[in-house]
Amino acid sequence: MRGSVVMRGHVVPVAGEPLRDGTVLVQDGRISYVGPTSRAPRVDRTVTEVHVGDGTVLPGMVDAHVHLVADGSADFMGSIVRSDPEQLAAVARANSVRALRAGTVAVRDLGAPGDIAITLGRDVAAGRLPGAAVAAAGRAITAPGGHIPYLGTEVRGEAAMADAAREELARGADGIKLVATGGVLTPSVAIGDAPYTEAELAAAAAVARAAGRWVAAHAIGIEGTKRALRAGATTIEHGVHLDDETVGLMASTGAMLVTTRMALVRMLRNADAIEPAVLAKGEEIQGVTIESLRRAARAGIPIAGASDAGTPFNPHGGVAEEAVLLVRDIGLPTLDAVRAVTATAARCLLRDDLGHLSPGAPGHLVVTGGNPLDDITALTDVRSVVVAGRVVEGAGNR
Incomplete structure (x- = not known):
């Protein structure tokens, strides 16, 4: 349902200059x-x-990398593999609502069993379910014995890679996820593992790009x-090891960097509860x-x-925390950090209408x-959320 609303006060349009009044x-x-x-x-x-008071009006936030079927359990893999599809779908629905109430109006899901995230995205778009809009990759494409197989489909060979991409798109995926390296949460796979040849990755990427879709590459x-x-990735997820040559490739191909630093920070805050092999990888990077x-x-x-x-x-x-880390640790100006979780994130979803x-x-x-341009931590203090002109019930974190 669509509504009408007016807000008056300090406004940060992102697309234009801030407005004091x-x-x-x-x-x-x-x-x-x-x-x-x-x-x-x-x-x-x-x-x-909607009362703004001493606050600031901004676009709804966009989170360019999530896994809706998981809810932050210490045992990421176990929480997924021990659940049946109906349980995972219920978790995904609850997480979509939670994200929206915290001010995230759209997310990009980069790996879920079956078509759980795809179906949720359709239901939210049709108004059958509440929650943040979902752009879904469906199942991640990963190598046999590779990173996060429980969130994907295990594939090897150029023809099979192309077929896997076609299958996810045919199921309704908005783009594809390629697991191009090892990862922190799979203890048995080294971070530096590169299981696919460039030709294999390109075979899948070409299918998605020919259809006008995004290609997200898990890349550590x-x-x-x-x-x-x-091979044609449109986004590099995580970007842990970026030397000058890699950054030059990103510049020449137009690929965007999707940072997920807060995931590592939150894990290391709870080091005592993390599997030692996983913790060692996190500390290494x-x-x-x-x-x-x-x-x-x-x-x-x-x-x-x-x-x-x-x-x-x-x-x-919690994507606003990533904006805080981008300012604190990376040195981005506050407006660029706000853009990172609004307009730039929306571009990763090919949603130029958002952010x-x-x-x-x-x-x-x-x-x-408060004003995130003066203090980026204000972005974590969400007071009200509006979607399509309607105030979201139960939104905000105060």
């Missing part, structure tokens, strides 16, 4: 005016007014990252991750912030306490 008007679910309050059109009593080890970029992300930022690579929600001690709805306040865009907005 601004107004955002949403009518019939879409933004009809963004600008100075002095020039705002009059509204009648049917339009709901350096060799697999380079192969994924040359802690320092190099920061330097890699700084290298990409200095080179002007587009950076999208994401949470990797569902991983250990990392529940859904900014512009006439004609969907009326998805949040009100934060």
Whole structure:
């Protein structure tokens, strides 16, 4: 259902200059005016007014990397493999609602069993279920014995890779996920593992790109990252090992970097509860991750912030913390960090209509306490959430 709402006060449109005394008007679910309050059109009593006070109006946030079937259990894999499809679907639905209430209006799910995330995305889009919009990769494409097989399909060979991509798209996926390297949460697979040849990765990527879809590459080890970029990845997920050559490849191919630093930070905060082999991997990449992300930022690579929600001690709805880490650890200016979890993240989903306040865009907005441009931690203080001009019940974290 679509509604009408007006907000007056400090506004950060992301697509334009901040407004100290601004107004955002949403009518019939879409933004009809963004600008100075002095020039705002009059509204009648049917339009709901949301109190902004000393807060700030911003676009709804976008989380470019989540796993909806997981809820932050210490045993990430076990929580998934021990659950049946109906249980996993229920978890995914609850996590989508949780994300929305925290101000995240859209997520990109990068690996789920079967078509759970795809089906949820359809149901939310059709209005059959509440929650954040879902752009889903369906099952991640991973090598036999590779990283996160329980979230994907195990495939080897160029023809089979292309067929796997076609199958996920035919099932309704919005893009594909390629597991191009090892990962932290699979103890038996080295981080530097590069299981696919460039040709194998390119066979799958070509199918998705020909259909106008995105290609997300799980990329922690350096060799697999380079192969994924040359093969046609549109986004590099995590970006732990980025040397000058890799950053140059990102610049030349136009690939975006999706940072998920908060997943590692939250895991290490709870080190006593993490499997030793997993913890050792996390500690190994802690320092190099920061330097890699700084290298990409200095080179002007587009950076999208994401949470990797569902991983250990990392529940859904916390992507604002990634923006805080991008400022604190990577040195991004506050406005760039806000863009990272709004407009730039939306580009990863190929949703140029999201992540900014512009006439004609969907009326998805949040009100934060304080001004994130003065103090980025204000972004974590969500007071109100509006979707398509309707106030979300139970939203906010105060």
